[in-house]
Amino acid sequence: MAQQSTLRRGNLPAELTSFIGRHAELAALAALLTGPRLVTVTGPGGVGKTRLALRAAATAAEDAYLVEIGELQDPLLLGHAVLEALGLTDGTARPPLEVLVEQLDGRRLLLVLDGCEHLVAACAELAGTLLRALPGLRVLATSREALRIGGEHLLPVVPLPVTAPPGTLPAAVRLFCDRAAAVLPGFEPRGERQRAEVGTLCRRLDGIPLALELAAGRLRSLSVGQIALRLDDRFELLTDGDRGALPRHRTLRTAIGWSHELCTMQERLLWARLSVFAGSFDLEAAEHICAGDGIEADEVVDLLRELVAKSVLLREEYAGAVRYRLLDTLRDYGAGWLRGSGAEYGLRRRHRDWYLGLASWGEVEWFGPRQAETAERTALAHSNLRAALEFCLGEPGEEQVALLLAGTLWYFWVGCGHLGEGRHWLERALALDRAPTAARAKALWVTGYTATLQGDRARAEPLLQECRSQALATGDDRALAYALHRLGCSALIGDEPARAAELFEQALRHYETAGELNSNVLMAMFELGLAQLFQGRVTEGEEYMARVREICEEHGEQWAYAYGLYARAYSQWLVGEARQARAFARESVRLHYGFRDLVGLVLGLELLALLEADRGELVEARVLQGAAHRIWQAVGVPLFGSADFNAPHHECARRARAGLSEQEFRAAFERGARLELAQAVHRALDRAAELPTERDDDGDGESDCVLLDRVSGLGRHQA
Incomplete structure (x- = not known):
């Protein structure tokens, strides 16, 4: 399953080798971490700064989170990398630093910024801003040079002692x-x-x-x-x-x-070629990118083993699969040889092509039973996808590939909680090349989609209209379908359900003409059904929901299926079927939580709050509303600022205010607003599961347990 969007209790990696020496430095660093709030471990490459910092962080009082700065090239992505390391998801258009300040307010934690030297100015700005705003935060940095900001305490690290008192080993x-x-x-x-x-x-x-x-x-x-x-x-x-x-x-x-x-000639050659990777990589990527001109593909695995044995490569295991990584110092050395060989450009193109292929295959597999695996595989490739995008945006003649790669990753930006970073790459790519190509059309609708989800309709509408105009001018029916679809989304959150329904219907006709069937098409059906529900046309809305469910079950699709479950829950609430509404909403929240999709998750949470009010659990309803409010801060404008989407929220608040004192009303909301995401989700799911198991309110002979099993069946079958 995809990474879960919750503030985890630390993300420090396990130690793979024994920790030797450094007792004095470790004690000094531990003491510093109880006093000054910014400590920078300095020293030359290879001296052991990272290992010392991680050992000290592991024993610190606060929860510790590692951010690997060495994998980044663009200083503008630093904030996004910190959010990712913390397991935080933000879908707004706000600067990442602002989001970090808001989401970390009141928390006590230790942030380890590892390898700051090549982005020292950006790291200094980030550390300074966060430390000024967050009194519970400490920062431990490693760098070959100081950050040079107020309050910084330095711990220089020198090599290990080579002499010792008689009778002891240095x-x-x-x-x-x-x-x-x-x-x-x-x-x-x-x-x-x-x-x-x-x-x-x-x-x-x-x-x-x-x-x-x-x-x-x-x-x-x-x-x-x-x-x-x-x-x-x-x-x-x-x-x-x-x-x-x-x-x-x-x-x-x-x-x-x-x-x-x-090293043998082949080992040296592979070392140089491996320097194109950022972060970790697997055997298949190394074979594809690094084989040829002196290295056969079937020789790569043995050469990797030799480089691991020589301590050139690190071997890691993740979910039962082996991955490899070059230390920054050794990557830099290999990169120097690669540049000197004159083969760097060709290798980086092959690297780019491999990760474009990975993204393209991920887009295909997103519509099917392997969505969770696709999300995980793309997350593991995240650093290398960034490197591929940087290459495309920095090399003349690669602009169209940049548009294609950034657009193809829509499923990762939208479905896996990376809206802000996705829009960063898309906007950069769109600014470089205005030729009316299919790649630009795709980047236009994807950027418009991300901006819509962020609540930035002022930016989204012009982008989508440009995509529509280009599609009409070039006869691109597929791009026209996507433009109309996303314009419909903008109309839907703008409280124009009739116009939205018309746009969705047009989009679905063009999707059919273009032979398009994927998660986006299913989302258009779901959104059309929702537009019908907002107009009071429950029967028509249910017809689209049934179609979405049918296609999802046929193809094993879960992401759009989760949105369909939310719409079915809303529909069932409208007709007074609270028990079924609760089952559908609960499963929608569970699936969205797994995909790290906060938009879908918080919609379901709002509906579960209303269903708690239906049961007379008014305090719990306000607790869930408070939790939802906190999540909306990481999504954008609460319920998109839409009257239609806000209807369940306002009805829930009305009932709670009528049945609670003002003090109870506010206290419950504030209690919910203090819940972390994982706590809020687990609370909502646990409460929703507390259903009578024998009662059959609607007389259909189906118990609540059977209903929940049926609703959950697709997710469990495909897990």
Whole structure:
């Protein structure tokens, strides 16, 4: 299932190797984290800043969240990355910093900004803004340079000690031996000579952890003495005689360069090619992008294994699948070789093509039983999709591909809670190329769609009208269908249900002419049904709901199905069938929560609040309304500012005000507004499940449990 939209209790990764040394630094950092609210761990690349920060964060009093800054290129995406790391979803058009300040108000947490040096100004602005606005926040940053803002306390990290009192082993030696044992099982220095060689090697490498790990990776083919000797021979060669470089920088360059030199030609070639990836990647991506011109596709898996053994690559497991990652320092080194080879542009195009293919396949699979897997796969590729978009937007001649990629990812931007970031990429792409192509038409309607969901109709309408005009001028019936459809959405939230219904009907005719059938078409049917319900035409609305349900069940579609369930719940409430309305609304909330779609989720929550009022549970109804109000702040204007969408909310509030004292009315709402998303959803679902199991109010012979099972069947069958 897709990631859930809730403020998780920390997201720090599990440690994959033992933590050695750094007791003094760890104690100092722990002490700092109880006092100053901004601490920056500084030091050269490879010295262990990240590992120290993560170990300290794991023992901090506050919940800790890691934001990997090294994967970002665009400083404008920094706020979006923080929201994503925190598990927060925001669908508004507001700046991410404003959203963060609002959603984190009153919370106590530790934010770990890792690898700030290449975006130091943006990180400094973000940290300063958040710290001024949020007294319960602490920031722990790692960077090769300070952020240089008020209140910052620095903890410089130096390499591990290479000497120790008699009878004890220096931390650098213990680290080397630990990593060596992972490469050469049973490794342990024996005898004075071998212990002296290990000590010499660790001193030669200045105790830099990354250099020690790289050297340990050579032990399968060389002895400790051979490693030390060859490092001596290569020191000047591999630093290009740069005597002006800091000694520790030269040492690390030597260690990386020598590790690179001792790789086979194919391993070096793959290392360079892997530098095009941002974040993690899987075997299939590496085979497609990096094979050819000296590397066969079936050789990639063995080469990856060798690079892992040499500590060049990190191997990670996620949901039972293996993924790989290059450390930033090693990626930079590989990228230098790739640039020098003259092959960088071609490799980045192949990288772009692979992730365009991933997005295109995701768009296809979004209409089917694998929506949850598609959401997860796209989320894992998020960093690389960003890199592909940056490439398209930065290279002349790639503008149309940028439009296509940004538009194709509509399902991720809309269905998985990334409206703000999606609009960022779409607006940038639209500004670069105004040629009336199919790619631009798609980007226009997708941007208009995201703006509509954000409540920004002033921006949405011109974009959708441009898409409509272009489609008419070029004879693009598919683009015309999408433009009319999304104009209908704008009319629907603008309290023009009759005009909306007319636009949806036109869109459905053009969809049929174009042979289009997907989740968007189902949403047009759902929205047409809702427009009919808003006009009091319950029978007509139910007909469209039945059609949506039929197609969803045929294809295993769940996202549009969840919206259809909301409309059915609303319809059942209109005709007085509260029990069925509650079952449909509950399942709609459950599915939307899994997809991280706050728009659909909060609509269902509002309806469940009204159904609580129907049962006479007025306090609980106001609690749920308070929870919904908090969620709307992350979506946009509550209930789109629409009188039609607001009708259940106002009816619920009217009943609650009539049956509660003013103090009870306000206190219940405020209690709900303090609930985090996960708490609100679980409360709503648990309350909705508290139904009599034997009663059959409508006389159809179907118990509440049977009804709930039937409604939930599709989601469970396809999970």
